[in-house]
Amino acid sequence: xxxxxxxxxxxxxxxxxxxxxxxxxxxxxxxxxxxxxxxxxxxxxxxxxxxxxxxxxxxxxxxxxxxxxxxxxxxxxxxxxxxxxxxxxxxxxxxxxxxxxxxxxxxxxxxxxxxxxxxxxxxxxxxxxxxxxxxxxxxxxxxxxxxxxxxxxxxxxxxxxxxxxxxxxxxxxxxxxxxxxxxxxxxxxxxxxxxxxxxxxxxxxxxxxxxxxxxxxxxxxxxxxxxxxxxxxxxxxxxxxxxxxxxxxxxxxxxxxxxxxxxxxxxxxxxxxxxxxxxxxxxxxxxxxxxxxxxxxxx
Numbered sequence: 001x002x003x004x005x006x007x008x009x010x011x012x013x014x015x016x017x018x019x020x021x022x023x024x025x026x027x028x029x030x031x032x033x034x035x036x037x038x039x040x041x042x043x044x045x046x047x048x049x050x051x052x053x054x055x056x057x058x059x060x061x062x063x064x065x066x067x068x069x070x071x072x073x074x075x076x077x078x079x080x081x082x083x084x085x086x087x088x089x090x091x092x093x094x095x096x097x098x099x100x101x102x103x104x105x106x107x108x109x110x111x112x113x114x115x116x117x118x119x120x121x122x123x124x125x126x127x128x129x130x131x132x133x134x135x136x137x138x139x140x141x142x143x144x145x146x147x148x149x150x151x152x153x154x155x156x157x158x159x160x161x162x163x164x165x166x167x168x169x170x171x172x173x174x175x176x177x178x179x180x181x182x183x184x185x186x187x188x189x190x191x192x193x194x195x196x197x198x199x200x201x202x203x204x205x206x207x208x209x210x211x212x213x214x215x216x217x218x219x220x221x222x223x224x225x226x227x228x229x230x231x232x233x234x235x236x237x238x239x240x241x242x243x244x245x246x247x248x249x250x251x252x253x254x255x256x257x258x259x260x261x262x263x264x265x266x267x268x269x270x271x272x273x274x275x276x277x278x279x280x281x282x283x284x285x286x287x288x289x290x291x292x293x294x295x296x297x298x299x
Contacts (some may be wrong), residue, residue: 003047007065010074012051017061020129022049025111028099028174044068048102048111052124060133064100080104083189088123089197090195096120117214123192124199129188162202198265210261217253 008019024047047065052058066075089101096116100123102109113119114237192200 006050007047007074010051011063011065011076016054017051018054019051021122021125022047022065023118024046024114028110028112046064048072048120050129052129057136059131060129077106080107082130085130085190087191087193088126089193090199093194093196094126095253096196104257115215115218117211117218120199121215123195127192127195127200130192131168134189188286198268209256210264213253214257215258 003024004019004022007022012019019245022046026046028035039127045067049063051061051063053061061079062082062085063079064077066077067073084105086105087101087103089103091097091099092099096119098113098116098119100111100113100119102111113122177281
């Protein structure tokens, strides 16, 4: 069982939630408190998790989870809803990088993911989850607005009918409903800045598959490096040779995936350029055809 499945089983499934993605992070700028002793860098591992509740309407939640060294248990720390997430900053819109920022109503967290593919997977899933959530929120608000409008119209009709038999006067209840409708402001959606277009675009399933493969091979490489760093006894030269060979294979596959991603990005840019050229050619051909046909029609 991998770490994401363990976190989901231990923390989210008992609370009737479903985890969508988790990324292991460390602070880009560590907070230092002068009167507290500072521990080592490996005292605990931090994970940023995105989950959705199984209730209706569903809620999108971002949770900070920690696991301390020597303990198999995961501990839930801070938690925010998507309404409190104001901004997601990808730091560099031109290349894959592990740095990103999360800006909430009451906190700003600057993180570095364990690898650039892990961060890209997290931002890609977070972006589409936010789009789905806000679209559903707008749909439910639209239905509520229609019901409220019908109710206010029926109340206005009832008050008008009652007022026709009595002396004319102001309608304070209908006025209060109108004031409430005018004072309503739609919720502000999460802003994504400095994020690559392939992470926030529509057709990005292939990119997500590539990033998942990169993250998988990166985790395998880290495990192999960690195993090679351990002391080995006699008779393990064959295992060392197998590990180095496997590491070379993982490195070559990782490089091939990176080159494939770059080629896909260049192909996408080339397609957009060809579309613009085709449009310009069509406009020029239309003008030439009109200039040839128009004098003939005058004769």
